[in-house]
Amino acid sequence: MTECEKMQAGQWYCCLDPELDALRARARRAVHAHNTCPPDTRGALAPELQALFASTGSDCFLEAPFHCAYGVNIRLGQRVYFNAGCVVLDTAPVRVGDGTMFGPHVQIYCAQHAKDPVERAQGLEIGLPVTIGQNVWVGGGAILMPGITIGDNATIGAGSVVTKDVVAEETVVGNPARALKQS
Template sequence: MTNKERRDRELPYITDEDVFEEQKKARRLTQALNTADRSDFDAIGKIVKELLGKSDGAFINPPFYCDYGFNIEVGKNFFANYNCMILDVAKVVIGDNCQMAPNVAIYTAGHPVHPDTRNTAYEYGIKVTIGDNVWIGGNTVICPGVHIGSNTVIGAGSVVTKDIPDWVIAAGNPCKVIREITDADRKFYFRDREFDEEAWAHVLELQK
């Protein structure tokens, strides 16, 4: 097998010239994105559309960094805030209506633990999946092979090393479930602060 074939099968591989060649398009596009006029939202949106393997209404606040782009598949209404980094050696599949705060990092890439094998230049990529309606807090790191369930919130500063289920708030290093999200949470926008009547009426209208 070629190193590209090994990489795509989540087997150990070495980054050779063919692998570097596949990274060139993403590097050109991320450079264009990261140097674009920050007020030209249409231009930014077009670059994001070309960069990502699959997207529908995605928007990324630059700067943004990735290895390939074509390995990132996001659903409808994806938003990533400033300084997001996705090392997409393997697939990163993200559902609809997902939001990422600043400085979120998703790593599919990794290296052997033992220095003898690590120093051979072999590395690997293991798929990361994120469900629908997920909010990832700022400065969160998501490690290779992780699955985050739908309707979940990951607290700021988390390091996600293991799967997180649907409908929970999880946080910490390592990231752990804190509690479930229930219907009682619907009327609150921050901790114990409820939506005011005007905003709540608008929320109900938007959900029709």
């Protein structure tokens, strides 16, 4: 099994692999095209970046700059909005539901590196999927950690670090993110 196949299967893999390097280089080219194209020419999403993603619904808009690791694992619903400076490290599937919006500098991480320093130095990591429901608001500077699911209509406060699943309709804030109590 190749390292790419291991990554796609959700197994531990070595990220220091020529095939994965080539996939990351392809993503960097698409990201560069998106980030450097004049906004009037680029539109909502540069064609190179849209072609890279697994799927994009209608009326998605990604402000520049934007960054992703591979792009091929990103699935966007309809009317998804990413503000400037967002980063998606998509070593596993990232699914974003319809009508979801991200403030500036939101970061979505799928990669989890080996905790053992020897294994980490060898490039061992695993990708855990991130799933975000419909009509979610993710405030600026929030970080979504590997393996989490955020339910429909949830709100993630600015600067929050989400380490656990967030249920539908819930508002979470802080580091680590915790549910706000309803009054």
